[in-house]
Amino acid sequence: MATPGPIGPFPPGVDTPEAQEEYDRLRRRVLWTMPYGLYVVGSRAGERRNLMTLNWATQVSFDPKLVGIGVEKGAVTHDLIAEGGSFALNTVARDDRAIVRKFTKPVEHDAAARTLAGFAYHDGPTGAPVLDQAPAWLDCTVRQPVDCGGHTFFVAEVMACGFTGAEDTPVLRMEDTRMSYGG
Numbered sequence: 001m002a003t004p005g006p007i008g009p010f011p012p013g014v015d016t017p018e019a020q021e022e023y024d025r026l027r028r029r030v031l032w033t034m035p036y037g038l039y040v041v042g043s044r045a046g047e048r049r050n051l052m053t054l055n056w057a058t059q060v061s062f063d064p065k066l067v068g069i070g071v072e073k074g075a076v077t078h079d080l081i082a083e084g085g086s087f088a089l090n091t092v093a094r095d096d097r098a099i100v101r102k103f104t105k106p107v108e109h110d111a112a113a114r115t116l117a118g119f120a121y122h123d124g125p126t127g128a129p130v131l132d133q134a135p136a137w138l139d140c141t142v143r144q145p146v147d148c149g150g151h152t153f154f155v156a157e158v159m160a161c162g163f164t165g166a167e168d169t170p171v172l173r174m175e176d177t178r179m180s181y182g183g
């Protein structure tokens with residue numbers, strides 16, 4: 001979510017509104033050069049389920065096996081993860097890039113057909129929805145929600161995982177798209 005006006009702190013000498021504006025733009029461009037993967041995050045609380053496009057994901061520990069994801073506080077996904085205590089991190093096949101645009105707002109759930117926005121899913125062991133067409137998935141239980149201001153960084157333990165497609169399926173990265181997030 002864009003925040004109005006330049007955001008501090010500013011380096012020494014960046015004192016005027018114009019200089020702060022320029023530094024804000026520069027910092028955004030620098031942050032955008034950080035390489036990322038692209039994922040679809042499955043979340044669930046009770047019978048409410050959602051899938052959301054996300055790039056802020058990383059492994060954060062070997063032992064225990066922890067991964068972390070940064071989720072906007074205003075997102076439906078944020079509520080579902082905070083309430084349900086788990087999420088599924090799904091990779092996306094590189095030739096399946098159109099899918100990421102489908103999951104940038106809350107999706108319609110067809111419980112009878114077991115689809116979200118028309119995409120087939122199944123529930124992982126924690127109950128979070130795993131996308132049937134994900135090349136690989138990680139089903140995770142939240143161990144530590146870290147308050148980061150506009151986002152929460154959910155640190156979670158890998159409880160189960162698997163490949164759905166061929167193990168060497170090329171996965172989608174931010175650079176394969178014209179999209180950006182953050183900055």
Ligand SMILES: Cc1cc2nc3c(=O)[nH]c(=O)nc-3n(C[C@H](O)[C@H](O)[C@H](O)COP(=O)(O)O)c2cc1C
Pocket residue numbers: 050051052053054055056057070071072074075076077078100103104105106107179180181
């Ligand atoms: C390319 C791309 C990457 C995104 N990455 C993230 C992310 O890392 N974290 C996040 O909270 N939202 C991210 N979003 C925004 C969400 O996909 C979504 O628009 C918003 O958070 C609403 O999700 P909801 O359906 O859970 O309400 C990204 C959007 C796009 C298009």
